[in-house]
Amino acid sequence: MTAPMTPQATTPPRHRPRVGVVKFASCDGCQLSILDLEHDLLSVLDAFEIVEFPEASSRRSDGPYDVLLVEGAVSTPEQADQIVELRRQATLLVTIGACATAGGIQALRNWADHDAYRAAVYAHPEAVESLPTATPVADHVKVDAELRGCPIGIGQLRELLTALLLGRRPEIRDEAVCAECKRRGAVCVAVATGTPCLGPVTAGGCGALCPRWGRGCYGCFGPREGANAASLTRELLAAGMSGQEVGRLFAGFTGWAPAFRAAVEELTGARPGGTGTTGGAQ
Amino acid sequence: MTSATQPRADGAARSARPDQPDARFLARADLGALIDALRAEGRRVIGPVRRDGAIVLGEVAAADDLPAGWGAEAAPGRYRLIRRGDERVFEHNAGPTSWKAWTFPASAPLTRVAAAEGETTYEPAGTDIRPLAFLGVRACEVAAILVQDRVLLGGPYVDEDYQARRGSAFIVAVQCTSAASTCFCASMGTGPEVGPGADLVMTELDDGFVVERASAAGRRLLDRLPTRPATEEAIADAMTAVGGARATMAGQPGVQIVGLKDRLLARLDDPRWALVAERCLACANCTSVCPTCFCTSVLQRSELVGTASGSTRTWDSCFNPGFARVAGGNFRSRTRDRYRQWLTHKFATWVDQFGTFGCVGCGRCIAWCPVGIDVREELLAIAPPIAPSVLRPSPAPIAPTPQEFGTARVTATRHETRDVVTLVLGDLEPALLMTKPGQFVMLTLPAFPRLPISVSRTRSDGIELTIRSVGPATDALTRLKPGELVGIRGPLGTGWPIDAAVGRDVVVVTGGIGLAPLRPLVDAVLADRSRFGAFRIYYGARTPGDMLYRDELASWMASADVDLHLSVDRADESWLGPVGVVTHLFDKASWDGSKSSAFVCGPERMMQATATALFDRGFHGDRVYVTLERHMECGIGLCGHCQMGRYFVCKDGPVFTLAQLGDIFGREGI
Numbered sequence: 021m022t023a024p025m026t027p028q029a030t031t032p033p034r035h036r037p038r039v040g041v042v043k044f045a046s047c048d049g050c051q052l053s054i055l056d057l058e059h060d061l062l063s064v065l066d067a068f069e070i071v072e073f074p075e076a077s078s079r080r081s082d083g084p085y086d087v088l089l090v091e092g093a094v095s096t097p098e099q100a101d102q103i104v105e106l107r108r109q110a111t112l113l114v115t116i117g118a119c120a121t122a123g124g125i126q127a128l129r130n131w132a133d134h135d136a137y138r139a140a141v142y143a144h145p146e147a148v149e150s151l152p153t154a155t156p157v158a159d160h161v162k163v164d165a166e167l168r169g170c171p172i173g174i175g176q177l178r179e180l181l182t183a184l185l186l187g188r189r190p191e192i193r194d195e196a197v198c199a200e201c202k203r204r205g206a207v208c209v210a211v212a213t214g215t216p217c218l219g220p221v222t223a224g225g226c227g228a229l230c231p232r233w234g235r236g237c238y239g240c241f242g243p244r245e246g247a248n249a250a251s252l253t254r255e256l257l258a259a260g261m262s263g264q265e266v267g268r269l270f271a272g273f274t275g276w277a278p279a280f281r282a283a284v285e286e287l288t289g290a291r292p293g294g295t296g297t298t299g300g301a302q
Numbered sequence: 303m304t305s306a307t308q309p310r311a312d313g314a315a316r317s318a319r320p321d322q323p324d325a326r327f328l329a330r331a332d333l334g335a336l337i338d339a340l341r342a343e344g345r346r347v348i349g350p351v352r353r354d355g356a357i358v359l360g361e362v363a364a365a366d367d368l369p370a371g372w373g374a375e376a377a378p379g380r381y382r383l384i385r386r387g388d389e390r391v392f393e394h395n396a397g398p399t400s401w402k403a404w405t406f407p408a409s410a411p412l413t414r415v416a417a418a419e420g421e422t423t424y425e426p427a428g429t430d431i432r433p434l435a436f437l438g439v440r441a442c443e444v445a446a447i448l449v450q451d452r453v454l455l456g457g458p459y460v461d462e463d464y465q466a467r468r469g470s471a472f473i474v475a476v477q478c479t480s481a482a483s484t485c486f487c488a489s490m491g492t493g494p495e496v497g498p499g500a501d502l503v504m505t506e507l508d509d510g511f512v513v514e515r516a517s518a519a520g521r522r523l524l525d526r527l528p529t530r531p532a533t534e535e536a537i538a539d540a541m542t543a544v545g546g547a548r549a550t551m552a553g554q555p556g557v558q559i560v561g562l563k564d565r566l567l568a569r570l571d572d573p574r575w576a577l578v579a580e581r582c583l584a585c586a587n588c589t590s591v592c593p594t595c596f597c598t599s600v601l602q603r604s605e606l607v608g609t610a611s612g613s614t615r616t617w618d619s620c621f622n623p624g625f626a627r628v629a630g631g632n633f634r635s636r637t638r639d640r641y642r643q644w645l646t647h648k649f650a651t652w653v654d655q656f657g658t659f660g661c662v663g664c665g666r667c668i669a670w671c672p673v674g675i676d677v678r679e680e681l682l683a684i685a686p687p688i689a690p691s692v693l694r695p696s697p698a699p700i701a702p703t704p705q706e707f708g709t710a711r712v713t714a715t716r717h718e719t720r721d722v723v724t725l726v727l728g729d730l731e732p733a734l735l736m737t738k739p740g741q742f743v744m745l746t747l748p749a750f751p752r753l754p755i756s757v758s759r760t761r762s763d764g765i766e767l768t769i770r771s772v773g774p775a776t777d778a779l780t781r782l783k784p785g786e787l788v789g790i791r792g793p794l795g796t797g798w799p800i801d802a803a804v805g806r807d808v809v810v811v812t813g814g815i816g817l818a819p820l821r822p823l824v825d826a827v828l829a830d831r832s833r834f835g836a837f838r839i840y841y842g843a844r845t846p847g848d849m850l851y852r853d854e855l856a857s858w859m860a861s862a863d864v865d866l867h868l869s870v871d872r873a874d875e876s877w878l879g880p881v882g883v884v885t886h887l888f889d890k891a892s893w894d895g896s897k898s899s900a901f902v903c904g905p906e907r908m909m910q911a912t913a914t915a916l917f918d919r920g921f922h923g924d925r926v927y928v929t930l931e932r933h934m935e936c937g938i939g940l941c942g943h944c945q946m947g948r949y950f951v952c953k954d955g956p957v958f959t960l961a962q963l964g965d966i967f968g969r970e971g972i
Contacts, residue, residue, distance in 0.1 A: 063606040182606050188750050188774040191602055195586065195622045198672075202590030203408035203617055207354040207398055210672050212381050220585035220672050234354065245623045246637060248583045255379070255673045 037086035037184065040072035042106060044099045045126055045154055046092030049171040050117035051075035054089075056174050067185055083109025087184060093119040093126055093154040100151065100160060107161035114180065115157045118170035122242045123276035125170075126154040130276055131284070133294035152293065156276070165190065170240035170273050173225045194245050196220050197237050201228035209236055216256055216269055221247035221279070238272050243279035253283055263287040325537055326529035329510040330389065334365040335527050336474070340435040343523075345472060348404055349437035350394065355383055359399040362437060369394070376482040376665065379674025392438050392506045395482040396664040400593035401436055401443055402450060405468045406461075412600060412613045413707060415748045415789070422748060424707040424789050427612065429463045433470035439500065441493025442485075442664040444475050446593035448499050452656045453596050459938035459953070463615070472519060475500035479543035481550040484665030486678060489556025492662040494547040505540035512540040555678040558687040559659065563650040565685035567947075570642065570969070574684045579638035581673050586619035588667035588675075589644065594660050595619070597942030600935045604749035611749035618941075620644050625943060628933050629772040630905070633946075639971025645680060647945065654948035707746060707789040710734070712782045713764060718850045721771045722815060723780040727788065728764035734793060737765055739800060739822030740929060740957045743792030744937045750775045754934040754952070756819035757793065768818035768850060794937045796957045798823045798927060803899035806925075807835040811912045813842045813884055813904035817850050819929055820903050824864070831863050836893065842869040842884030842908075846877045884908065885915040895919035900926045910968040913960055923961035930956050946972055 041051055052075060057064060064070075071081035088110035094100050107113055118124045129137055134152035138145035157163055167176050176192055183190035193199075197219035201208065209215040209231050217236035219228070223244040230237050243249065249270065256266045267287035270280040284290055328336065340347045341363070349362040352369040362368065368391035373384045376395065386393060411427030439447070451468065454461040475496040478485075487493030496503045501520035504511040512532045515521040532540075589595040599618035604611030618625060621640045626633040634640050652660035661677070668676045710727040718724055727734075734743065737760045745767070746752040753775055759766035771777040782788060800823060808827055812820050827834055839858065843849045849868070858866045867887045869880045880887060884904075900921055902912050909928050916926055932944035932951040939953030947966040949955060966972045 060606055067606055178606065179603070182604050182749070185606065186604065186749055188778065191751070193599075193622070194624050195619070196583070198585040198587045199590065199617070199619065199622070202587065205358070205399060205403060205408070207356040207358060208381075208587065208670055208672070209355075211379060211670050212355040212383075212398070214380075217672075220583040220587070246584060248580075248637070251581050251583055251673055254581075 036067060036069040038084070039068045039070050039087045039089065040081070040083065040085040040106075040110070041070070041074070041076075041089045041091070042072060043074060044090070044092030044103070044120070044157075045095035046117065046119040046124065048075050048091070050091045050120075050167075050169075053116075053171045053174050053177060057178060060178060064181060068181070085110045087112045087114065090115050090120050090157050091117050093123045094151070094157060094160055095126060095154040096150050098149070103157060103160050112164045112184070113157075113161065115163050115166045116172050116177075118168065118240050118242065118273050119154070120157045121166045121168055121277075122274035123154050123156050125273060127276035128271060129154060130292055131271075131290040131294055136294070154276075167192075167225075168223055168241040168274075169225055173227065175227070176225050193224065195224050196244055197222045197224045197226065197228050197231065197241070200224045200226070201231045204228055204232060206232045209234060214259065216259075216261060216266075218252070218269060221249050221252050236269075239270065239280065240273040242274035242277045247279045249279050249283040253287065324515055325532040326513045326515075326524060326527075327510055327532040327536055328504070328513050328527060328529050330508075331510075332528045333368075333391070333511070336523075337362060337365055337437065339523055339526050340437070340472060340474075343433065343435075343472075345433045345435040345470075347435045347437055348401070350392065350397065352383070356381060357383070357394050357397045359397070359401065359403065365391070368392075368438075373480075374482070376484045376669040377674075378484065378668050378676045379671055381669050388508060390506055390508070392476045392504075393480065395478060395480070395485055396440060396442065396593075396666050398591055398666070398670055400591065400664075400666065401439060401447060401471075402593050402596075404434055404436070405447065405471060406450060406454070406464050406596065407467075409614055409616045410463050412463075412615045415611045415613075417609050417748055422709065422787055424709060426462075426706045429466040431467055431470060433472070434467065435472040435474065437474045439473050439475045440478055440487075440664070441475065441496040442487040442490070442662040443593055444473065444496055444499040445487075445490075445492035445662040446664065447471075447473070449594045449656070449658055449660065449662065450596060452658060453594070454940060456656060459940060461940050472523070473500045473502075475503045475516070477503065477505045477540070477544045478547045479506060479540075481547040481554075482665060482669070483554055484668040484676075485547075485551055485663065486554075486556040486665060487663035488548050488551040490559060490659060490661060490663035494544050494551075505544060507536060507539050507543070512536050555676075555682070557649070557661070557663070557678055557681055560687065562659075562681070562685060562687075563653045565687070566646055566650040566681070569684050570646070570965075570972075572684045574680065575638040575642045578641055578675060578680055579636065581675055582621075582637050582641050583672060584621040584623075584637045584640055585672060586621045587670050587672060589619040589621060590617060591666040591670045593664060593666070594648075594662065596940070597625070598935070599625075599941065599943070600752060602749055602751055613752075615941075618943075620647070620942065620945075626933050628931055629776070630931075633932065634971050636971055642971065643945070645677065645684075646947075648677075649681060649685075651945070651948035655950070707744070707752075707791045709787045710764075710790045712784050712786050712788065714784055715782065718768060718852075719848050721780075722768060722848075722850060723771070724758060724766050724768045725779070725782060725788075726761075726764055726766050727790070730764055730790075734765055734790065735760065735762070737793035737822075738797035739826050740797035740819055741793040741795050742819070742937070742956065743767070743790050743794060744934070745779060746789040747775070747778050748789070750778055752789075752791075752935065753779070754794075754937060755779075756929075758818040758821045759825060760822055768815065768821075770815045791937065795952055796955055798901055798929075798957055800826050803827075803901075804833045805835065807893065807898040808837045809888075809895075809898050809900040809916075810837075810839040810841075811884060811888075811900060811902045811904070811916075812840070813908050814844065814848060815850065816903035816905075816908075817841055820901060821851065821854075823901055824858075828861075828863055835897065836865065837863065838865045838867070838888075838891075838893070840867045840869070840884050840887045842871070842887075842904075844871045846870055846874055883911065885911050888915065888919070891919075893919075895921035898925065902926065902928045906930070906968060913967070924959045926960045927957055928960065928963075928967070930958065932956075 130153045210217040215236040218239035219237035222239045223241040270283045351360040454464040478494040501517040503514045648660040711729040713728040714726040716724040758768040771780045939950035944951040
């Protein structure tokens with residue numbers, strides 16, 4: 021059946037949204053995922069005016085931004101100020117990746133003695149100005165949407181950009197990694213090989229990348245809604261892992277996210293600032 | 303008994319037992335001939351293969367691909383391959399994959415939408431498949447395929463993609479000669495002997511296979527294979543081996559199915575649901591590995607520039623948080639609600655829907671649960687065996703109905719309130735002009751999710767839909783302009799049974815946007831006014847500005863044919879009428895409910911309060927009709943989202959009597 025189209029589907033937006041990509045404490049891997057869009061890249065450049073994207077171009081531009089993609093955790097006093105200013109300049113602020121959404125690997129220091137760490141790592145620790153914590157952007161400013169993962173999944177990124185252009189809600193499923201694992205016909209590494217796997221409590225979006233290669237899920241997309249970390253913990257302890265080992269599993273990539281953080285602190289005794297043992301969180 | 307030389311004309315399977323006189327023997331060395339013969343028919347042969355620490359189902363090109371000498375142990379939350387001391391290829395039980403991965407794939411394209419040169423087309427993505435052959439289907443799995451046949455082909459609507467794939471499949475069944483600790487087919491009555499549904503039935507012995515002819519197609523294939531008559535000894539060995547699997551299961555937990563449905567439905571408030579929810583990860587592994595689970599969602603994907611989009615049907619699960627979510631909230635927000643939905647569906651409400659259990663006893667959900675929750679244990683704790691009961695017969699299949707979207711053109715729009723718009727749609731398929739009061743349609747715009755929308759009026763030249771903007775998709779619908787197109791499928795669902803109210807007083811109770819699905823009923827009663835007794839409408843809204851159809855309300859108010867009562871939660875200076883919830887309007891009325899039929903639509907809490915008030919006035923539960931809102935994606939009882947107890951709200955409703963719903967109406971987490 022054919023007939024004239026509806027404008028929602030085809031009319032280009034009134035203007036190309038101004039998009040900025042900025043980074044804080046992070047490895048740039050999520051920015052590189054944007055470049056991984058490959059054959060969609062030209063469409064992205066057509067549809068959006070990308071005014072700031074350090075990993076792609078040395079051209080810099082201040083806001084305002086219609087959409088600001090923020091990578092990285094807030095890790096220094098300067099960043100804590102910058103994010104407040106960037107929020108003012110952005111209509112929509114989207115955090116991308118485990119660092120921006122949960123603090124990332126560097127949030128491991130949140131359970132450690134900051135001064136001791138600095139002294140251990142840097143020859144001149146006094147030259148390093150950093151906060152004692154690496155925290156998600158949402159701890160500092162309002163966030164309109166988040167893309168999880170280390171790095172983000174380009175399928176979800178493409179869906180977000182498309183939804184932004186069409187003015188609809190991004191269709192990002194709230195389901196466990198297990199659902200993606202099963203749809204792809206992968207064999208469950210937890211059940212078939214006894215490999216510790218955070219898949220059942222972790223949000224999907226990666227396409228079950230690690231389990232499909234025989235590795236347990238590291239939880240890089242962070243806890244899913246209603247993640248039952250307590251039940252999975254009991255199961256892993258019953259299988260013979262120590263509390264420290266299970267705690268380290270939860271601590272890795274998104275350990276500072278509340279559901280995982282509670283498990284880490286209960287299992288390892290780790291406390292913010294390193295007043296308790298930090299062993300479990302390293 | 304069918305003789306060896308007269309194939310059954312209907313091709314149907316018959317009871318397959320190794321003591322049939324026409325049993326043949328296929329030597330182990332000749333198994334490849336079976337695979338070759340199936341492949342020679344152009345089929346993809348799917349069978350057990352060893353991969354990633356498990357025996358999974360995959361493409362089999364030759365007998366060497368089968369897992370000779372490998373077996374597996376399964377226990378709650380645990381599965382391990384074991385090396386056997388023989389060359390057997392089928393000496394294992396259900397693995398992590400089920401055949402539904404081929405008959406009902408995890409992801410199947412549904413609709414393609416193209417917008418180019420000023421045209422929009424909605425087209426079925428189509429199913430282009432190679433014929434299939436399944437090698438090594440266990441008794442429980444044959445039973446599971448027949449269960450999915452009932453669900454997806456049993457009518458009134460069919461899943462066309464499933465129909466095409468399933469129809470192409472040649473089934474070589476294999477009887478189990480051992481049972482895992484997770485197996486309970488014997489207690490579910492589905493195995494280990496293979497029942498109807500297979501094309502060939504084999505039982506593996508050390509030196510080869512006792513093969514039986516089961517269907518006409520199976521016979522034709524078998525005639526081309528190098529077999530010899532099975533010896534009595536081989537037949538006896540096969541029977542003994544299958545009996546061994548049965549004996550193993552007799553010594554381990556099963557499910558007591560007698561009376562199970564009623565026992566389970568009597569335990570909706572059992573404290574065990576909360577206990578199992580403490581263990582349950584709601585990860586959906588159980589529903590993914592289940593060979594009968596059929597719930598799906600539709601994923602919309604579009605190109606960045608928006609000229610083409612498409613939808614894909616993908617496996618979903620009643621354990622996922624968004625599964626029962628609607629714009630206003632989530633009907634099953636807690637894991638205990640979801641576990642209860644799943645278990646009561648499998649072992650109780652499925653029986654009402656499809657005349658069979660939704661479980662065949664394969665044990666996959668036990669083995670592949672990461673925390674080892676065992677349904678047998680949960681059922682025993684929640685619904686211990688007591689009384690017998692009788693299963694209902696299966697519903698009769700009805701002719702298939704197309705599932706694809708067509709288009710309709712917006713011919714006019716009308717702003718009802720600040721966030722509600724009525725669309726008038728024309729250029730419709732004739733069926734849509736026959737929409738009955740209370741029915742709904744599925745609407746979609748390219749790249750937007752599909753939504754169920756009640757029809758608020760059926761006209762000679764089109765239909766009206768009254769839509770409130772509650773999110774981006776409804777917002778896009780309410781911004782449509784005359785001349786634009788919308789994707790549409792319907793009419794769907796049951797309507798208001800207006801004929802059953804003839805000769806009776808009619809009471810309509812509704813709130814806010816709830817008047818929309820009731821307006822066609824008002825139209826119908828007013829069009830045939832003399833056939834009904836007194837006609838009373840009670841309509842409440844948040845504020846005067848939230849009332850729909852204000853011109854019509856004014857004309858009803860002025861009419862002697864209808865007794866209209868209005869109320870608002872919050873008045874403004876324009877409002878002179880009553881303030882408060884709508885049920886207060888008839889608290890003090892003098893009429894008698896026992897001679898009345900009531901039609902109710904509004905938020906579920908408002909409908910509960912209304913039901914209580916109506917019962918107080920002498921109404922009977924079978925004369926109070928409500929229409930329910932649930933998450934709907936397919937609209938025809940195939941995707942599973944809208945289930946409420948034994949009902950698919952889309953197909954069995956959305957209009958129900960309170961007597962039909964019983965104590966599930968208003969219950970949290972159903």
